[in-house]
Amino acid sequence: MSNDQLQTLLTQTPEDGYALAVKLAQKGVEVTQPSEEIRKLLRPVYSRDTDSLIAASQVIAIHFQTIAAANNYWRTWTPQYY
Amino acid sequence: MSNDQLQTLLTQTPEDGYALAVKLAQKGVEVTQPSEEIRKLLRPVYSRDTDSLIAASQVIAIHFQTIAAANNYWRTWTPQYY
């Protein structure tokens, strides 16, 4: 993500939206710890620690909520009863 | 979920929506730790740790919130006073 500017929150599919949520979660770590070298040292640790994995999944979940709303939940129709 | 693409957030029932929320929470762990082998080693640990179980339940709750909104809360009618 380092070199990418975040241009839009719109994605074609929920799958792409989820991938974007993962990137936004990683970006939050990158801005706090800009050194790629240090992040590489930390990665083997947290990717084997259960609580860190669940915590990372939670950050993704929050971003996915934002992205899903941005995409109007990828609905292609409006529910009749809306 | 590894082989499934996330195509839609729409489900027939809240029960199915909850099941999807569980999958999205697991997916967040999978993208951070892609090795199925390592995840299998971690599983017996966190599934017996109270704090990990509650944390996992929280990630599910956040995704369920997103999915419920996507499905307009599975309402089949609009409240009169809306």
Added chain:
Amino acid sequence: MSNDQLQTLLTQTPEDGYALAVKLAQKGVEVTQPSEEIRKLLRPVYSRDTDSLIAASQVIAIHFQTIAAANNYWRTWTPQYY
């Protein structure tokens, strides 16, 4: 909850909505640790641990937020200024 299918998020009262939020929070623990035996072993531990109790209360709060929105906050009137 094990035997119940989640049919609807609609409840008659906020009190019933809160009870449903509690069930959804428990369901998240159950899907991660399906063994009722192991959950029974864990229960005396976490129900005497302050941080676990607060964490459990937080998961309930997130689900209650979803359920309250689903029920349009159990409003029976629309505020004039809406």
Added chain:
Amino acid sequence: MSNDQLQTLLTQTPEDGYALAVKLAQKGVEVTQPSEEIRKLLRPVYSRDTDSLIAASQVIAIHFQTIAAANNYWRTWTPQYY
């Protein structure tokens, strides 16, 4: 809260809404640990532990978000630009 049924999320003022949020957060602890005796034992501990205090404040914040939305943020006018 033990004896009170939660009848409505509507309150006269934000202050009352905050008080209700506190009650809902406590209620989440009560349903997980129904024994008042045990809760009384835990209270002196967590009320002197910084992380527990902040965690409790967070649960209140989530409920306050729900209650504020339910009350349409206690607005008495609609912003012109809405």
Added chain:
Amino acid sequence: MSNDQLQTLLTQTPEDGYALAVKLAQKGVEVTQPSEEIRKLLRPVYSRDTDSLIAASQVIAIHFQTIAAANNYWRTWTPQYY
């Protein structure tokens, strides 16, 4: 905040809204630990602990979300495409 009643969530600017979010987060600590004496003892500890500082920042973030919504995000115009 102890002596102030929370009268409104409306503020003139985002800056004022952020200040209110800080107060609401503190209020959550105060209701759980009403003794100002004990809170003063805890303060030097948590204000030098990284995890506590981030956790406090998170509670502020949740309240700011509520207050921003209450103020319709301090928008003075409606986006054309709304």
Added chain:
Amino acid sequence: MSNDQLQTLLTQTPEDGYALAVKLAQKGVEVTQPSEEIRKLLRPVYSRDTDSLIAASQVIAIHFQTIAAANNYWRTWTPQYY
């Protein structure tokens, strides 16, 4: 951020919105620990601690959710099915 007043939540792009979210998260730490000296001492610690990095990323995620909503998700069109 110390010298900046928060004037608006509106930004030109999602990238700028993310940068603002980072600032709001830092601001929450600053109000709780106003001493820049102490914060500088803490920084090397938490920026090498995995759990702190993920927690910081989560606070950013919550603020980004608020800012994204404020900017109507930077949409330049309304989905047909809205």
